[in-house]
Amino acid sequence: MKCALHSLICLIPALTLVAIPARGQSHPVYEPGDVSDTYVKQAEECLAFTEQQVRNMITEKAGFLEIKCANCTAGSQGGQLEWSTDAPDRLTCAYCGHVYPSEKYPMDRVYEHLSPTGQIQSYPYYDGPDGFHHFFQAKIDYHARYYWANMAYNCALAWWKTQDAKYARRAVVILHRMAEIYPGLPIHGLSDYSFRGPMWAGNEPPFPYLSQKLGSTWFYGEIDVDMLQAYDILYDSEEFTRLSAETNVDVRELVKTDLIEAMADFTLTFERHISNMTPSWARRLISAGRIVDRPDYVHEGVNILRRTLNEMFLADGVWSEAAVSYHRQTANGIRSAFTSAHGYSDPPGYTWPPTGERLDDYDPSTSELFLQKVLTAMNPLAYPDGFYACVHDTWAGDRTTPSTQPKSVLLWSMGHAVLESETGPLAAEAQLHFSGSHGHAHQDPLNITYWAYGHELVSDLGYTHTKYRRYTASAAAHNLVVVDETPASYGSREVPWAGTLRTWHTGQLCQAVCVDMAGPPSYEACSTYQRSTVLVNRPDAPAYVVDFFDVHGGSQHDWLMRGSADHDQTADANVPLQPLEYSLLGPGRKLVPYINEGGFDLVAEDAANASEKPGEGARLQFNPYGLIKDLRKAVDLEHFVATFAYVEPDKPEMELHVLSAADSEYYLATAPSIKRCNRDSDRVDQVRQPLVIVRRRGEEGLQSRFTALLWPYEQEAGLGAFSTLTCAGELVGAQVVFGDYTDLIIAPLQKPMQPIALDQFGLLTDAAFAIVRLQQGRPIAAEMHDGTLLQLGDFVLETAPSVTGDIAQASGSLEGSTAVRVSTDRDPGDWPAGTPIHVTHADGAYSLMYLDRLETDGDVITMHVSEPPDFSVDGDETHFHFYPIRTAPGHPSFTMYSTASWSKGEGN
Ligand SMILES: [Zn+2]
Ligand SMILES: [Zn+2]
Known part of the structure; x- marks a missing residue:
């Protein structure tokens, strides 16, 4: 496993899981689809380790993903050192090949830490010259832990497919060991986003944002999906009963309380901070809630998802960080998390205390309309x-x-x-x-x-x-x-x-x-x-x-x-x-x-x-x-x-x-x-x-x-010439000559107060933007934006001026109205459907709407737009329904810009 940035995404198994309608305690809640032979093969391979070896490799100590190589500066984000089951007590640098533990970089310092269960734990490290503490052993522990978590899942699938009890036994042993060690795991993580050194936290919440118990990055990923699904698949396996008899402990119950609920409860000590990682967290909460019958987890997850969707996306459906990768991660994460809640019903009589809501045969596709827009927005x-x-x-x-x-x-x-x-x-x-x-x-x-x-x-x-x-x-x-x-x-x-x-x-x-x-x-x-x-x-x-x-x-x-x-x-x-x-x-x-x-x-x-x-x-x-x-x-x-x-x-x-x-x-x-x-x-x-x-x-x-x-x-x-165009000493555009074509592009700093005249072409225009294409000196196409006149010798393109006005009343948001009441500076005249309506708000923000039709009834002008606006105007205030959600004083104004175009063959 070598995942640096999108580590949470990598940890989500690629297998398609289909939620079947809740039937009380019936398991699996998420029934596996076809299980590929790869899972069975890997499950078989992990059986080469004895149960005692498994228990030894899953330690009760902190594990760190991001421990850098001390021997080179290659790679990024602590992604240099690799671990595999071929040599489970070693790390090897993928770039310089150096092997740890290493005599050259000895772990001759020791950090002591008081665990949440009161044990003093010792962590050896090499002290780097830049102050980085290289906990090589803790990185080995990290990889071993996640390897076995992954094998719990693979073995559960192998059992599901083959019904061979040896696989179920191995998975149950892993889950049992994880439940034993989980309470004692220290809270630890990253110092910050740049240095990314190992960090230790105290045992009482609130915990630092970049901390975990099982892993070492964000709490969002703490609820381990592999182990959760292994538990779900194995729930009715007799191996739980068998191991319980051997250990005198109710192993199934121990895994539920000390591992699954403990992981979920750890994450719920954190603020419900909305970020591009919350869909992943929500999905884990929802799955855990359904699998261990905790409706409060399901509601927490659904609530986080709705807040992510409704509070942190811009009105055009783009994730507020406006980076394609994070938009896709978040949008697809929301879809996937909602899918994990599909068909869910609360137990009879249950309502979630914070909202009083209950969910019955939950279908997010009908209740979360905005998601459809979000999924294609980028x-x-x-x-x-x-x-x-x-x-x-x-x-x-x-x-x-x-x-x-x-x-x-x-x-x-x-x-x-x-x-x-x-x-x-x-x-x-x-x-x-x-x-x-x-x-x-x-x-x-x-x-x-x-x-x-x-x-x-x-x-x-x-x-x-x-x-x-x-x-x-x-x-x-x-x-x-x-x-x-x-x-x-x-x-x-x-x-x-x-x-x-x-x-x-x-x-x-x-x-x-x-x-x-x-x-x-x-x-x-x-x-x-x-x-x-x-x-x-x-x-x-x-x-x-x-x-x-x-x-x-x-x-x-x-x-x-x-x-x-x-x-x-x-x-x-x-x-x-x-x-x-x-x-x-x-x-x-x-x-x-x-x-x-x-x-x-x-x-x-x-x-x-x-x-x-x-x-x-x-x-x-x-x-x-x-x-x-x-x-x-x-x-x-x-x-x-x-x-x-x-x-x-x-x-x-x-x-x-x-x-x-x-x-x-x-x-x-x-x-x-x-x-x-x-x-x-x-x-x-x-x-x-x-x-x-x-x-x-x-x-x-x-x-x-x-x-x-x-x-x-x-x-x-094939370019003939490129030069600027000047009017009254101001640069107002450019001329491009190629073949027998000349393009005149007019783009002054602002819409001109006086029409722009280019005498050498006989050109005159009052437009904020215009273009004319000449072939052998004769116009063959012309377009203008926010102007009434574009003239070139005998050729004339004319249109009515732009219309501006105020928006007096609007009721936006997804469930809002497409009717917007406006006042204008003059009779607006006719405008085609699809005309953009540029809206400027009192706080400097901006919205765009598209016209369906205008309706005039006496003094009242109503614009019918293609979809409800992202804002509401009510009295003297404007409310914004998408990120950043806010209320600002004042009314918006709007402009519909005049445009005109012509090309040879269309008349004139
Ligand atoms: Zn190296
Ligand atoms: Zn850039």
Whole structure:
């Protein structure tokens, strides 16, 4: 068994268990399906140990999973040392091969601990130079204990399949021994998430969050599913009776009280803290409750599940931490836990005291509607090849079945826009991220990723437990603007909505999104921190990206864009490059080394390591910049173009054009790309990716607009020209010329007060966003968002203006009403079904609804929307029904943006 992060998930057996309706005390409650021969084979193998050996190997002492190798620094999270039944008194390092116990690293120190049953226990350890106590023997004990817990289950299944009593005997012996030792097991766990040293706790609750008795991580996993199910399957086996006669103890009763109930009761000493681990805890409580006939456990579990679902998911169904991996873990965990409660009925006459509720033939699929939305909520983040973008702490390689139709999706409550274009060889996708921070988040305001030609061409690095975790989560590892060499703000629960959505346009020619995240969700110093990302279709190639980044505030702006993290790439430029000797920290500065998953973003220049807290007045540096190396600075600059190329043949290339003010500096560099280091801290410097940095410095209050083009291709780039568009001295857009096409993309900082006029094209528009495609100088397609006029010579596209208003009354939540009463600034006129309704709340939060129809009755205007809103407006207050659940004073306002589009062949 070698499970580091998802250890709880790994411990859940892969076998499908089918709950059969409760029949009082009838067992098994969870009837095994077909039992594979593998279980029987492993059960047979474990019989090679004598019963006395089993009893000796299951000790009454603390066991630690995460004891590091003392001989190397490879791997991550104490996952180096392996144990097997071939040599049950040894550990071997999977990386350096060192074997423990070891003369080189002797366990010559002893820690003494008073157990919960009053025994003084001795724990030998090797004292590492970094202060880590290497309890090698306690790690052996840990693995042996979980091996036998697993064998109790395998033997129970083997007996179920073969009815051979020897298997039942072995499983009952294991359960009996576990029940004997469980009361004496000390409470112990991890010191913290970074150093991850062994920790000991006292014997009275409350116990530390990271503690257990049976294991050594979280209490969530304490109730051991293997042993629980073994007990359930074996319940009617005669071996319980036989062993009871031999030992003069009611073994079945002892296992129930001193093991199963004791495990459950231990977990119930903890606060009902809701996290991505609670579904696993709930499932164990529900199963235990059904198996040992404790309805209170079942209700505790169901209650925790409902709270997890109702309090901690955002309105669009996304887990509040907004990381794909944790969303999937939590959503699937809830489904699985609810399944374990399916069909459950309380004993006659029972109600649960805290709520007075009773459950009868419980069917979660009808009572927990929101779960259906949750289960598919993250699907849009999968690229056309099914791999998810690695947003926040998402593991590389997480994958699903991709949708077959391209669909641009705005996960408005998460803060993530997915722009998607075409399928098959022409498929392309860009994602813009603008979430808040509610656990497992990265410093990634307005980060973008881009996928085309079957590859993620612009990457997000995702999750790692290596020593570069701090780097991976930092602003320096994302595609955004770093202001003043400082970390971007992580935000908090107090910043429920992390940006202002300015444009959301889904058209035939392009998809566009524009978000401003000025202030605490990005940088305190910025009054504007805004990105407009536009994915533009091409007739015979995947869509390209034009990207505008506006930053006002601070005195240094570093625009960053990195290539692939999945394959080796090089980057070169169209201008001469001068190699520099130093990292992005600048001359004379050095990286302060990272020693574990932790560390500070701002460290003292002379700190020994990045985990050292900077003292008052220390000279600080933005340490992640120390990992951005191999700097080459562009000289003699006119129009900067970097070309990203894969080292392997037959892969696409990408030109990256960046247009910035004349005083800008342009760099190529390399940085850790993490994904391919195989979770090994010793390999994190071996996998790197190219990136481009465009830097501007100036007086405080610096204003920048970076205009970029991401242009992928297979053989020839085929790009004619890329240039900015200017009106009255302001940058308002960009022009892209290719073949006999010219695309004019209008994306000013804000919706213009006066129409934008581009005289060289005869273009005039008042739109917040517009695009025109010309072929041989004649318009063939045009689209605009939040405007009334788009004119190009003789060609005119006109529409009624956007409508704004107030929401006077709404009754939201899942069981709420789809009728929303509003007042508007003028007669709203006709709007098609499906029109997005952008809602801005008084506390700065944001909601999105979709119109079904408008109904006007005298002065009363009612919007019928596609599903009940996530909020209710009642009197002068707004109540929010999803995470973060709260009440805010004031009424929301709303806007329905005017849009218009035209393409040749549709008339005009
Ligand atoms: Zn090692
Ligand atoms: Zn990230």
